[in-house]
Every structure is written in C-alpha cells, then in structure tokens.
Amino acid sequence: MAAPRRASDNGTRSEALGERHGARGLTVGRLGVVGAGTMGAGIAQLGCAAGIPTVLHDPLPEALERGAADARRGLERWAEKGRVGEDAAGLLETADALDGLAGCELVIEAAPERVELKRELFAQLSRICGPDAVLATNTSSIPVTSLASAAEAPENVVGMHFFNPPPLMRLLEVIRADQTGEAALAVAREVGEAMGKEIVLASDGPGFLVNRCGRPFSAAALRSLQERLATHEQIDRVYRLGGGFRMGPFELMDLVGIDTGFEVAKSFTELSFGEPRWRPNQIQARMVAAGRLGRKSGRGYYDYDLAAEASHRPDDPEPPAVGGGDGMAVAILGAGPVANGLRERAREAGYELREGAPAELVVDAGVRPAEHAPGGAPLLALCADRTLAARGEPGAVGFHALPPLTECRLVELTRLPTTPSFAVEAAERFFATLGFLTEWVGDAPGLILGRSVCQLVNEAAFAIGEGVGEPGDVDTGLTLGLNHPRGPVAWSRAIGLDHVVAVLDGLWETYREERYRVAPLLRRAQTLELDLDDTRLR
Numbered sequence: 001m002a003a004p005r006r007a008s009d010n011g012t013r014s015e016a017l018g019e020r021h022g023a024r025g026l027t028v029g030r031l032g033v034v035g036a037g038t039m040g041a042g043i044a045q046l047g048c049a050a051g052i053p054t055v056l057h058d059p060l061p062e063a064l065e066r067g068a069a070d071a072r073r074g075l076e077r078w079a080e081k082g083r084v085g086e087d088a089a090g091l092l093e094t095a096d097a098l099d100g101l102a103g104c105e106l107v108i109e110a111a112p113e114r115v116e117l118k119r120e121l122f123a124q125l126s127r128i129c130g131p132d133a134v135l136a137t138n139t140s141s142i143p144v145t146s147l148a149s150a151a152e153a154p155e156n157v158v159g160m161h162f163f164n165p166p167p168l169m170r171l172l173e174v175i176r177a178d179q180t181g182e183a184a185l186a187v188a189r190e191v192g193e194a195m196g197k198e199i200v201l202a203s204d205g206p207g208f209l210v211n212r213c214g215r216p217f218s219a220a221a222l223r224s225l226q227e228r229l230a231t232h233e234q235i236d237r238v239y240r241l242g243g244g245f246r247m248g249p250f251e252l253m254d255l256v257g258i259d260t261g262f263e264v265a266k267s268f269t270e271l272s273f274g275e276p277r278w279r280p281n282q283i284q285a286r287m288v289a290a291g292r293l294g295r296k297s298g299r300g301y302y303d304y305d306l307a308a309e310a311s312h313r314p315d316d317p318e319p320p321a322v323g324g325g326d327g328m329a330v331a332i333l334g335a336g337p338v339a340n341g342l343r344e345r346a347r348e349a350g351y352e353l354r355e356g357a358p359a360e361l362v363v364d365a366g367v368r369p370a371e372h373a374p375g376g377a378p379l380l381a382l383c384a385d386r387t388l389a390a391r392g393e394p395g396a397v398g399f400h401a402l403p404p405l406t407e408c409r410l411v412e413l414t415r416l417p418t419t420p421s422f423a424v425e426a427a428e429r430f431f432a433t434l435g436f437l438t439e440w441v442g443d444a445p446g447l448i449l450g451r452s453v454c455q456l457v458n459e460a461a462f463a464i465g466e467g468v469g470e471p472g473d474v475d476t477g478l479t480l481g482l483n484h485p486r487g488p489v490a491w492s493r494a495i496g497l498d499h500v501v502a503v504l505d506g507l508w509e510t511y512r513e514e515r516y517r518v519a520p521l522l523r524r525a526q527t528l529e530l531d532l533d534d535t536r537l538r
C-alpha cells in the first residue's frame with residue numbers, strides 16, 4: 001500500500017487535487033458512492049477530482065441524474081480554475097442498481113439517515129463488492145459499530161464523515177468503529193487525503209469527535225435564553241463580537257434547521273442513556289411544535305423573507321476607539337489573562353494604574369474575588385467563579401470578557417437591582433474608553449460567552465479523557481468542521497485553566513446540576529498546571 005501522505009504536506013488544497021488527479025498508486029482503483037443527494041454528489045465530485053474512477057448510485061432515477069449533474073458541474077468549474085484536469089468529469093459513472101458497484105474497493109454510503117436502511121445496504125454491499133472491499137458510511141449520528149455488524153467483514157467498515165458541502169469543507173472525520181481494522185482506516189485516510197482533506201480520527205460514540213465537542217455552543221446558549229439572561233439577538237451578538245464566532249448559535253440553529261438540531265439532541269441523549277450535558281432543551285421542542293423550523297420554514301428564532309436573499313441582520317457595529325482615560329486613577333486587581341489584558345488597554349487609554357492606593361474606579365479582574373479590594377469607588381467585578389449576587393457587593397457591576405482580549409470586541413456587563421446608576425455609567429464608560437462594545441445581560445458565572453466557551457473546553461476534556469480523539473484533532477475539527485475561531489484546547493490556553501475551572505465550578509455551585517461537573521482530565525490538568533494536550537495527563 002502506498003504510504004499515506006497528508007494533503008497539507010502538498011501545500012495548497014488545489015495543488016493536492018491537481019497532483020492527485022489521475023494519480024496511480026492509490027489502493028483504491030474504483031470508488032463507489034451510494035446515495036446521490038447533497039452529500040453523495042459532493043463526495044463523488046471529490047472522488048473524480050482525486051483521479052479515482054467513481055460510480056455513483058441512487059435508486060431514484062431523478063435523484064441520480066441530479067446528483068451526477070451536480071458532481072459534473074462542480075468538476076467543470078474546478079477544471080476552469082485549473083484545480084483538476086479537463087477529463088476529471090469523465091471519471092464519473094452512474095449506476096441505477098447497487099450491483100453496478102461490483103469491483104469497487106471502497107464504497108462510501110451517503111443514503112438517508114435510517115439505521116435499518118443503512119444496515120441492509122451494508123449487508124448487500126458485502127455480497128456485491130466482496131469481503132475485502134472497505135465499506136464506509138457518512139452517517140452523522142448512527143453508531144458505525146451497529147452498521148459494521150451488518151457487514152460480512154465488520155473489520156472493513158469505517159466511518160468517513162464529510163461536512164456539508166463536501167467539495168468545500170476541508171475536514172474529514174474518520175471514525176473507528178469497535179470492529180474497524182487498521183487496513184480499513186488506512187484506506188479511508190488515504191482516499192480522504194487524495195481528496196485534499198484534513199483528517200481527524202475519532203472513535204465511535206454520540207456525535208463522534210467534532211459534533212460532540214461542538215455541542216455546548218448551542219446547548220449553553222439555549223440555557224441562557226431559557227433563563228432569560230439575554231435575548232437570542234443579544235446572545236448571538238455576544239458570541240460574534242465577544243468570541244469572534246462568525247455566526248451566533250441562534251443564527252446557526254436557524255440555518256441547520258431547529259427540527260434537525262432537536263433530533264440530534266434527542267439522539268445524543270438516547271445513545272448516552274441520558275447524559276445531562278446533552279439533553280435537548282424545551283425551547284427546541286416548542287419551536288418544532290410551533291412549526292418554527294428556521295430559515296427553511298421562513299421563521300425560526302428570526303424571521304426570514306424567503307423571496308429576498310438579504311441578510312436577516314444589520315452589520316455589527318465597530319468598537320469605539322481606545323482613549324479617554326484622561327489620567328483617571330484605576331486599580332485593576334488580580335492575575336491572569338483578563339486582568340493583564342485590561343491593564344494593557346487601560347494604560348493605552350490613558351488611565352493611571354494604581355495598586356491598592358485610593359482609586360476612582362476599582363476593577364477586580366481576578367478569577368476569584370480579591371481579598372482586599374479598596375473601597376470608596378465603584379467596583380467592577382469579573383464574574384467567573386460565582387454570580388455577581390453571590391459576591392455580596394450590592395453596589396457592584398459584574399463583567400466578563402473572553403481572552404485573548406486583543407481579539408475580544410465586546411464585554412458583557414451585569415448588575416443587581418441594588419447597583420446604583422453611577423456604577424452602571426462608570427462601567428459603560430470604562431469599557432468604552434478601553435475600546436470595547438458592551439452588552440447588559442443577566443447574572444451567571446462566566447455570563448453568556450464564558451459559560452459557553454468554558455463548557456466547550458470541558459466537553460473537549462471529557463472527549464480526550466475518554467479516548468474519543470486527540471487534542472490536536474479536537475482543535476482541527478472545530479476550526480475546520482464547525483468554523484470556530486479557535487479550538488477548545490487553544491481556548492483553554494488563552495483563557496487559562498484556572499479561569500475555565502472557576503467558571504465551571506461556579507456553574508455547578510449555582511445550579512447544582514450534573515451537567516456542570518468538571519471533566520476529570522481538566523481538573524487534573526489544572527491541579528498539575530499542565531496543558532490539556534500534555535500526554536502525561538493520560
């Protein structure tokens with residue numbers, strides 16, 4: 001077998017495809033794709049682009065015709081751009097019967113997401129292609145292990161989870177079922193690389209690696225909405241401007257389909273026998289019951305004008321310019337990335353920084369409350385290890401900003417019914433002079449975004465600790481597969497494990513819910529002051 005090469009070793013993705021076009025030396029000389037829908041057509045396009053003669057099958061003649069036309073059109077566009085040879089589309093064949101896949105060394109199944117249908121296909125494909133063929137599934141939620149047991153040679157069954165749309169998304173998640181052998185994994189990897197994909201390896205389980213680690217993105221947002229900490233528009237804005245996410249969770253849920261997201265959440269709960277972190281939220285059930293399914297139904301969390309292609313929201317505002325401190329004396333207390341980042345900005349904005357001495361404003365930016373905060377001035381307190389209310393400072397304003405502050409454009413603020421208006425104004429003014437937009441939200445450890453991102457880190461730590469995937473693959477998976485601005489391991493470094501664990505413990509203390517328990521690996525890493533990707537942790 002040819003030694004697998006990583007597409008990234010070849011430089012750009014287009015070079016990888018071009019170089020591979022017509023490539024000999026691949027283990028797979030003929031590729032089969034089952035199901036010519038959204039995913040199957042895209043996968044067939046990738047197969048031809050990699051230079052592999054590819055047979056596309058769909059039992060519905062019109063679906064087969066449409067899928068093949070889509071794949072050919074995609075290849076022609078790539079040929080115009082010089083990314084594949086003119087003859088790439090000629091590598092595509094169609095088969096109206098499954099028998100047409102005889103002789104394929106690898107078959108990638110992208111049929112509808114129904115377990116019995118897929119098991120039947122795997123049994124039939126074993127007979128048609130023989131036990132030596134590698135059978136891959138593109139399922140997003142069915143355990144690959146349960147499909148492998150339907151095949152004649154379960155060790156030759158593997159998951160190849162492409163992301164939508166397959167020709168554009170750079171990630172491929174290869175899934176090892178309990179029965180999968182090394183040879184099948186190597187074939188999946190080799191073909192994925194020939195298709196120009198960045199590959200992450202996951203073991204079987206709910207959501208595999210990428211969708212599992214991405215769950216807190218929406219789940220935490222739904223909880224914040226349920227608790228009326230903020231509106232869905234505010235939550236989306238906070239994620240975009242505070243965390244650099246391209247889309248907020250409610251925009252994304254509308255795009256994917258609220259019914260689809262609800263089904264995924266139910267399947268996670270079923271497969272995990274009720275893991276509390278993965279339970280669906282009642283809001284999803286009510287939205288589905290009301291027929292508010294997202295963009296496709298014209299109404300979800302937002303309203304859409306299906307006739308117009310216009311975006312549903314105006315562009316985000318630019319943060320104010322840094323400046324206006326005017327020599328005012330500010331005490332910024334605490335250690336860690338938030339405190340350090342604020343000090344740097346405050347200096348830049350023209351404040352005079354004081355340590356402990358009388359100041360006109362006190363900012364307690366430590367992960368835990370400072371023991372001796374100077375009194376007599378408005379207090380702004382980081383809400384990390386507890387709520388603002390639990391801090392016992394009735395006049396304070398709470399805030400949370402997500403490091404690295406160099407990339408954060410929005411700071412969340414919270415207040416108590418007892419917070420005086422001069423403290424509210426002082427908080428708004430202070431963060432504006434530091435160049436941040438602000439958003440007032442309800443009181444919770446980590447406020448909206450910290451609560452979510454710390455749970456992203458926690459979920460990654462659970463997954464790494466349970467051997468679902470490697471730390472580097474988690475970050476690659478979430479950045480390339482889900483378009484996150486950085487992966488959870490990178491977030492954990494930017495925020496600091498003390499801060500992450502403080503928020504999670506604060507959530508546990510506030511809610512006493514099992515979903516907020518800290519992953520053992522994360523707790524160990526924090527205690528031992530190790531990085532989440534330190535192999536000594538495992």
Ligand SMILES: NC(=O)c1ccc[n+]([C@@H]2O[C@H](COP(=O)([O-])OP(=O)(O)OC[C@H]3O[C@@H](n4cnc5c(N)ncnc54)[C@H](O)[C@@H]3O)[C@@H](O)[C@H]2O)c1
Pocket residue numbers: 034035036037038039040057058059060063064109110111112113114117121138139140141161162163164
């Ligand atoms: N759409 C996504 O975003 C996405 C992403 C990752 C994985 N997936 C998974 O990929 C698979 C396909 O999803 P899709 O979005 O392309 O669905 P789709 O509905 O667009 O396409 C499915 C195709 O399968 C065909 N089909 C029906 N019965 C069949 C049979 N017995 N044998 C072969 N083909 C049959 C249908 O005619 C249709 O063309 C599913 O398992 C899904 O979970 C989808």
